[in-house]
Amino acid sequence: MIKEEIIDLIKKAVLAQGIPEQDIPAFTLEHPDEMSYGDLASNVALVLSKSLKKSPVEVAKQVVENLNKNKLDAVEKIEMAGPGFINFYLADKYFVAGVGEVLKAGEKYGTNNNLKGQKTIVDYTDPNPFKDFHIGHLMNNVIGEALCRIMEGNGANVKRANYQGDVGIHVAKTIWGVFKMLGDGTAKKEFFGGLFGFGNNPKVWGRAYALGATTFDQDEQAKKEITDLNKKIYERSDRKINKIYDFGKKISLQEFEKIYKILGTKFDYYFFESEVGNLGKEIVLKGLKDGIFEKSDGATVFHGEKYDPLLHTRVFINSQNLPTYEAKELGLIVEKNNRFPFDKTISVTGNEINDYYKVLLRAMFLTVPDLAKKVTHIGHGMLRLPTGKMSSRTGQVITGEFLLSEIKNNVLEKMKDRQIPEKEKYLVAEIVSIGALKYSILKQETGKDIIFDFDKSLSFEGDSGPYLQYACVRAKSILEKAEKEGIKANLNLENTPVIGELPKLLVRFPEVVERAGKEYSPHYLATYLTELASAFSTFYAEQVVVDKNDPVSPYRVALTSAFLTVMKNGLNLLGIKVPERM
């Protein structure tokens, strides 16, 4: 890579200044924001000026002089600029060759082997059966899926896992609600068929949860009933309860699968809290003997603050002798490793549990240290509504399904005047609406909250998913025309063609994939792709690509083709598809 070569040369030039190797301070070589400052810029003179007791400008001048003594072929010009930056201008032929590489590598362009063979298991989405799949799960899925793809792009062997809470107090609340609604007839009146007259409409189950949850808070008697119910569900000791439970779980999971299909996620493993509870409990009980956990008020707890003042106490086994979420997580990591012995595991969750996760991780280090050191937790921001918080307790949720259909309707509305057959329109609308949603989530830093405004966030203009898809569609259209007219991509023209921003951006793609992977940050990709699409759109507006009478046309066709390749590869890493037309 050119970057490494230049860094090497800079080091040599610095050594030539009489600085011993171990004294060379850390310096950078990066793409300046402003393209007129060259293709790469280094701050080496700025960081050296102090130890040399010379002005940065003076140091830079000398380094440049040294660099010019054995200049690389691909470097056209080296300049000192501003307060002492050294700017490198690369030769046009370097970029032309780079575009050639894009065309040659095709779908593989941009991928690397940084994580070659690394067995990685990522758990994400993690909706709870018996509860709504709401827009928070949507967000989690979009981020998790993008991370998986980015890791794969960096060479990892990724398995997708979905960890679902099929036991726990929320389930008891739902089942309690079901009994209540069956008892007073609310369920029967509205829904027929299904088990015990209780419908297979997931919305009714959501209402049952809301009923159970609100009553739990208000009514002591109901609270006790729900708590007892919870224990029975764990123990599977009551046939009637089991029947409702199994039926409800099945309906939930079927419902989730529909959404995964629309979103383009396919899980390799499903883990359930009911499977890992006992395993987790055993680990905690062993830890209790070892003094890692302690008894307190009938519960088994972990005093995190004993190890680190930033941690706090958490209950791992409650006073009813049931494992809490904490203990289940200990079981989960063991179970994950049983099914797929991993080198790394990544848990993607909302950032509201960041502090909790730190405590958990500490307990993990004490109980299953070999596995704990392979854990990475990524807490993403929350999807917030401008109107305030969402709550599934009161039924104030926006379900994933609702949001998806809402966006899709908007897209269809926008496509009204398009000359596309109805059937295709529907498919295109799905691709575009999912693209819009995914992009709006992935374009910003993973850890930050997203203020989700229905009107604005679903924009299809400017900095949006459809903008990127649209650029691809236009590129496709050009390539079709070029083929019809018999113009083939060609980069080996006699006279060097004009180089604009487009080729320079194209060849940066592999660096972006690498960075997005290292920092678990899809938004670097999203930002880059937008910049790239913008460069292409300008190119598109300024020049006619396909023109039989223009000798440069084959070069423009090559650029268009390379653009489409990078764009598709990049969008693919984000989990965004590109329609044929839109």
Add this chain to the structure above:
RNA sequence: GCCCUCGUAGUUCAAUGGAUAGAACAAAGCUCUUCUAAGGCUUUGAUGUUGGUUCGAUUCCAACCGAGGGCACCA
């Protein structure tokens, strides 16, 4: 109360300690007999406050102000 995260144009987001803080939306103006105008080109507009570290701070540190989240049997 304690802990964590975050404060950037009117709004939604970028910026690896670097050069003139980038986009998009909104507003104003131009631009389709041309490969899709979901496009392109102009213009206006921002680092919460006060200090500190540094050659250089949106970025690091401190205090304050403001927002969100978390702190024992929910997940």
